[in-house]
Amino acid sequence: MLSAGVAEAVLKFLRSEMPPVQFKLLGTLRMLIDVQAEAAEQLGKNVKLVERLVEWCEAKDHAGVMGESNRLLSALIRHSKSKDVIRTIVQSGGIKHLVTMATSEHVIMQNEALVALALIAALELATAEKDLESAQLVQILHRLLSDERSAPEIKYNSMVLICALMGSELLHKEVQSLAFLDVVSKLRSHENKTVAQQASLTEQRLAVES
Structure with missing residues (x-):
């Protein structure tokens, strides 16, 4: 699916303002990068995507979109294990959302957030420390x-x-x-x-x- 260009095709829906489309887009991307380090790194360095994710992490009217945005942010870090991806997420203001995700009522989301935060701390602590402190x-x-x-x-x-x-x-x-x-x-x-x-x-x- 990746080599067929699915990621590029679905990224066109980033501009959509329709929550059901946003929700499906996020879920599709999260499944596409599962255990696919190269794809996770490529998407995680995409500033437009990461900025949109950070924006949707605050979509309090749409819990599904908010939850999936958080999960995709975490997945980009967990599957890429890339310093560049972490830096992109720090610069886009995504750290506070991963910290909030660690307090989720869903254990799976808490765990995904903690693993992503541990990778941030192991790979790029100096870049993220101020955001981690303020969160x-x-x-x-x-x-x-x-x-x-x-x-x-x-x-x-x-x-x-x-x-x-x-x-x-x-x-x-x-x-x-x-x-x-x-x-x-x-x-x-x-x-x-x-x-x-x-x-x-x-x-x-x-x-x-x-």
Whole structure:
């Protein structure tokens, strides 16, 4: 489908103001780039597309369009793992939407956001740190880890992300100002072994860094 030019053909609908068309366009693009790094990178560097996604992330009257825009932003990062894509999304103001997505009521969306944010922190932290700070990511991660209702994969990915954020002096200070060690040490006895192991690793990292 990619080699047949489907992506280019559907991108013509970016100008559409009709929510059902926007929704289908976003879903089609998200499926097209699934595990297709080259396509994800090509689309993720398309400034017009990314700016339109950021605009639709604020389409509060159309929850479906808003949700799909967030998911496509996240997917562009997750499948491309590209610094250029991350920079394009930072410059277009997309970071705050990925942070908000991490607070979604849907676990799948929360998880997709956390994985994308961890890639941002690993690949392009210096570029994104100010946006991550103003979106209050560290406070949100503290809340996700403290909340007993958070799914195991959310707790795991939140801890992976906290470790990645320690590379930023700005965000490191925020992590230190909140009692992360207390929250993380409680998770060492979590019933999920993967969460418990990550809690031990995160606790060691926090202890060393403090």
